[in-house]
Amino acid sequence: MDLCLSAHMQKGFIILQKNHFAKIAEQERVNLLISIKNVRKVYSSRQGEVKAVDRVDLEIKEGEIFGVIGYSGAGKSTLIRMLNGLEIPTEGSITVAGREVSRIKGAELRKARQEISMIFQHFNLLWSRTVADNIAFPLEIAGVPKKERDSRVKELISLVGLDGREGAYPSQLSGGQKQRVGIARALANNPKVLLCDEATSALDPQTTDSILDLLVDINERLRLTIVLITHEMHVIRKICHRVAVMEGGAIVERGPVLHVFKNPEKPVTKRFVQQVTEPEETKETIGHLLANYPRGQVIQLTFVGEGAEQPLITNLIRKFPLTVNILQGKISQTQNGSYGTLFIHLDGEEPDVTNALTFIKEQEVGVEVISHG
Amino acid sequence: MAELIPNVVWEEMWEATLETLYMSAISVVATFILGTVLGLLLFLTAKGNIWENKPINFIISAFVNIFRSIPFIILIVLLIPFTMLIMDTMIGENAALPALIIGAAPFYARMVEIGLREIDKGVIEAAKSMGAKTPTIIWKVLLPESMPALVSGITVTAIALVSYTAMAGVIGAGGLGNLAYLEGFQRSQGDVTLVATIIILIIVFTIQFIGDYITTKLDKR
Numbered sequence: 001m002d003l004c005l006s007a008h009m010q011k012g013f014i015i016l017q018k019n020h021f022a023k024i025a026e027q028e029r030v031n032l033l034i035s036i037k038n039v040r041k042v043y044s045s046r047q048g049e050v051k052a053v054d055r056v057d058l059e060i061k062e063g064e065i066f067g068v069i070g071y072s073g074a075g076k077s078t079l080i081r082m083l084n085g086l087e088i089p090t091e092g093s094i095t096v097a098g099r100e101v102s103r104i105k106g107a108e109l110r111k112a113r114q115e116i117s118m119i120f121q122h123f124n125l126l127w128s129r130t131v132a133d134n135i136a137f138p139l140e141i142a143g144v145p146k147k148e149r150d151s152r153v154k155e156l157i158s159l160v161g162l163d164g165r166e167g168a169y170p171s172q173l174s175g176g177q178k179q180r181v182g183i184a185r186a187l188a189n190n191p192k193v194l195l196c197d198e199a200t201s202a203l204d205p206q207t208t209d210s211i212l213d214l215l216v217d218i219n220e221r222l223r224l225t226i227v228l229i230t231h232e233m234h235v236i237r238k239i240c241h242r243v244a245v246m247e248g249g250a251i252v253e254r255g256p257v258l259h260v261f262k263n264p265e266k267p268v269t270k271r272f273v274q275q276v277t278e279p280e281e282t283k284e285t286i287g288h289l290l291a292n293y294p295r296g297q298v299i300q301l302t303f304v305g306e307g308a309e310q311p312l313i314t315n316l317i318r319k320f321p322l323t324v325n326i327l328q329g330k331i332s333q334t335q336n337g338s339y340g341t342l343f344i345h346l347d348g349e350e351p352d353v354t355n356a357l358t359f360i361k362e363q364e365v366g367v368e369v370i371s372h373g
Numbered sequence: 374m375a376e377l378i379p380n381v382v383w384e385e386m387w388e389a390t391l392e393t394l395y396m397s398a399i400s401v402v403a404t405f406i407l408g409t410v411l412g413l414l415l416f417l418t419a420k421g422n423i424w425e426n427k428p429i430n431f432i433i434s435a436f437v438n439i440f441r442s443i444p445f446i447i448l449i450v451l452l453i454p455f456t457m458l459i460m461d462t463m464i465g466e467n468a469a470l471p472a473l474i475i476g477a478a479p480f481y482a483r484m485v486e487i488g489l490r491e492i493d494k495g496v497i498e499a500a501k502s503m504g505a506k507t508p509t510i511i512w513k514v515l516l517p518e519s520m521p522a523l524v525s526g527i528t529v530t531a532i533a534l535v536s537y538t539a540m541a542g543v544i545g546a547g548g549l550g551n552l553a554y555l556e557g558f559q560r561s562q563g564d565v566t567l568v569a570t571i572i573i574l575i576i577v578f579t580i581q582f583i584g585d586y587i588t589t590k591l592d593k594r
Contacts, residue, residue, distance in 0.1 A: 084502050113504035124499035127594050128517040138503040140513070169593040189503075 033193065033225050034060035034083065039092030039102075041078050041249075052078040053089070054249035060242075062192075065219050065226045065335065067240035067257070069233065069272055075249035076229040080195050083227065084116040085109050097192040114142055117186035121198035123178040125170040131181050132157065132166040138188040156184040160214065176207035183214060187222075194218070196228035200235060208232075212239050216335075233275040237261070241335045245269045257334045262304045262366070276332050277302075277341045285327055286370060289345055296347030298327065299357070302366030303340040312363055313344070320356045322348035343370070380562035385552060390572055393548035396466045396538040397576070400473035401531045407478040408530070409523065411437060412485020413511065423497075423507055437479040445476050445537050449544055469546035473537050481530045488522025489515055521592040528584025532577050539573065549573055 041053040053075045060066045070076045081087040082094055085101045094102040099112045117138075125134050132153050139149045157166050160180040170178055179199060186194055196215070200208040216239050219226050230236065236243045236257060244254040245268060252266045261277070264270040286298055301312070317324055327343040346353050360367050411433060417423050418430035443451065449472045453463060456471045492515060500514045516523070542550025549569040557566030 086498065086502060110504035110506065113502055116502075118499070118502040120495055120499060122493070122495055124493065124495040126496060126514065126518060128520065128591075137500075137513070141500075141503050141505045141509055171594050185503075 031062050032059050033062040033097055034058070034227065035095045036079075036082075037093050037095075039079075039082065039089045039094060041075075041082065041087060042090045051075075051249045053082070056092075056249075056251055058244060058251065058254075060225065060227060062225055063219070063223045064241045065215070065228070065239050067236040067243045068227070068229045068246055068251075069231065069236050069243060070229075070246035071231055071268075074246040076246045077197065079246070080197055080227060080229045083193070083195055084113050084118055114138070114189045115192045116195065117189070117191040117193070118195040118197060119179065119182040119186050119199045121201050123170070123175075123182045123202075125178060125181055125185075127170050129169075130166065131162060131168050131170070131173070134170070134181055135184045135188055138185055142189050152188060156187060159187070159218075160184040174207070175203050176210060179203065179207075179211050180214070183211075183218070187218065187224075192225065194224055194226045196226060196230075198230060199228065201230065201232070208235070209238070215239055233272040236272075237276050237332050237334050237339075239335060245272065256336050258304060258337045258339060261332070261334065261339045262302065277330060277339070282328050282343060286343065289325075289327060296323075296345055297353060297357075298343065298345050298370040299360075300366075300368040300370055301342045301344065301360065302368075303342070304337065304366070312360065312365060316356060316359070319359065320348065320352045322346050322352055322356055378564040378568055380556070380560075380565050381568050385556070386549075386565075386568060386572070389547065389549045389552040389569070390576075392466050393535070393538050393542075393550070393573070393576065396469050396473065396541070396546065396548055397531065397535050400470055400477060400534050400538075401527065403470070403474045404477040404481050404530055404534065405527050407474060408481030408527075409485050409516075411478060411482035412489065413515070415482060415486040416489040416515075417507075417511075423510070433482075437482050440475055440479040441483065443476075445472070446540055446543075448472055448476050449541060464545045466547050469538065469541035469548075472541060473534060476537060477530050477534050480533065481526060484526035484530070485519070485523060488519040488526060491522060492518045521588045521594075524584060524591060525588045528580060528588070531580045531584070535573060535576055535580070 036056055036058040039053055039056045040051070043050045043052055056079060068076045068079060078087055082089050083096055083101065085104070089102050092102070093100055096112070096116055099108070101109065101112055101116070104112060126137065129137065135153045135156050136149050139152060144152070153166070157163060160183050162177065162180050162184065165173065165177065170181065173181065182199070183194075194215075199215075200211050203211060212235060215226060215228075218224055219239075226239075228235065228240070240257050242255065243257050243260050244251045245260070245266065246252065247266070247268045253260060253264070253269045260269060261273055264273045290298060313324060313326070316322065323346070325345040325347070327345055329340065329342040331338055331340040346356060348356075357367060357369070414424075414433050415430065415437065418426040418433070420427075420430075440448070449469075452472045452475065456463060456468055459471060460468050462468050496518060497510060497514060500510050505513070538546070538548050539550025539553070542548045542552070543554045545551065549572055553566045553569035556562055557564075557569060
């Protein structure tokens with residue numbers, strides 16, 4: 001059982017590691033597309049001033065998928081809405097694709113918005129228009145002639161996998177299909193950035209995954225920069241290259257997704273990471289086991305990249321006279337490598353257990369003793 | 374037939390019907406345009422909207438509320454100087470039009486406003502995020518998305534207008550109301566009143582049927 005699991009982890013890690021480095025190298029070469037400098041957004045209400053976004057600095061590179069995660073009220077929604085000028089910052093500047101969206105107005109802002117598309121949690125389609133006419137809407141706004149519009153709409157419909165549904169009205173579509181229309185509509189004018197405002201939060205898990213796959217596909221095929229906000233770590237894990245964690249209007253932690261998964265520093269980040277790495281039932285399983293095996297120690301191992309190249313569990317059993325019991329294991333794939341957690345129970349003589357722990361630490365594997373038996 | 378309704382002169386009845394239809398049709402069209410404009414202004418100048426403007430919103434809102442509250446029969450009398458000014462007469466179908474339109478447009482404007490408010494704010498925001506101008510938002514988002522509400526609203530308003538024309542008839546505007554009052558009521562010819570009423574009912578039911586049909590056809594929600 002343990003051999004099987006570690007072998008599986010190894011294979012996955014090695015492959016993903018290669019992708020990881022290839023992607024990082026690729027990202028170094030590209031330019032900045034979005035730069036947010038010292039931005040604040042303050043709303044004045046009867047109760048006084050409310051700081052929605054508080055001194056945020058952020059740079060997003062061309063071609064990357066950047067995620068902003070936070071609980072509701074963290075200011076992520078306000079932040080993303082400032083990127084296309086739906087909200088104007090109280091202070092600071094925002095530049096997207098060479099235009100300072102925080103300052104431009106009127107025709108210039110409208111022109112800029114055609115290059116900064118947005119998709120929404122509740123899709124925001126026009127119910128009075130068919131799928132094809134909804135997708136044609138931004139083209140009408142941009143003044144594209146009818147003939148070109150029609151052929152572009154056709155292309156987009158097959159890009160998002162909605163062939164045969166062009167004549168349907170939004171009310172006849174499922175949630176996932178509606179979001180596909182939303183995505184096609186957003187891509188119509190060949191934007192430079194796609195903003196996703198909780199785009200999968202109204203969808204079931206399976207549909208969420210298919211929409212996320214579509215977003216990755218678009219990102220890779222069109223080299224389109226994607227900025228998304230979400231409260232689900234699953235979304236960040238699955239498609240983002242880099243992530244910023246927001247709390248109370250400020251960015252409290254940021255970095256490549258794998259890095260943040262490996263070393264979450266702030267409590268809020270830890271909680272988000274746990275959403276993905278530690279299923280609910282883990283605690284119950286451990287509690288159960290501690291009751292059954294009063295001896296020994298329960299340990300959480302975290303594998304990132306190279307740490308998984310060694311068959312750790314096998315070495316552990318060969319080197320130390322210990323009983324190793326695997327409680328739970330999980331591998332999470334991220335866009336820049338994978339991340340695994342394994343809960344094991346070590347049982348044996350005291351010096352052996354301590355030596356084993358030291359040995360594990362030498363293997364560049366994260367170790368956390370959950371509790372003493 | 375002739376024995377049951379001895380006093381009905383069909384030529385008169387037909388002429389009165391045409392007058393009623395004429396007054397109703399013109400005033401419905403004018404009310405639809407004026408009411409839609411007022412309703413759009415009420416909606417767009419409201420708090421948090423594209424043309425947010427407190428004073429203008431207050432003025433339109435006050436105008437709408439005042440004219441919507443005045444009983445129609447009083448409104449006709451109040452508007453006599455205005456009607457004399459623009460129509461130069463107080464008699465005939467055309468003389469009834471200003472009062473009909475001014476009485477019905479504010480009523481319809483409120484319905485338009487309610488219909489527009491029901492549009493998902495997100496849809497308007499989506500249009501903005503695509504770089505749409507305000508006229509584009511009005512013509513391609515606000516009006517099409519609220520069309521079923523606009524049509525069912527104008528249906529209700531049109532029916533109210535038919536009954537307003539009957540009231541206007543009493544003070545000399547012609548039409549079925551005039552006929553029913555002068556020929557029917559004042560000369561105690563019950564059959565004339567009855568036939569005029571039946572024709573008005575037919576007109577009302579037809580409007581309702583057409584309105585309902587268009588509303589269901591338009592509504593793709």
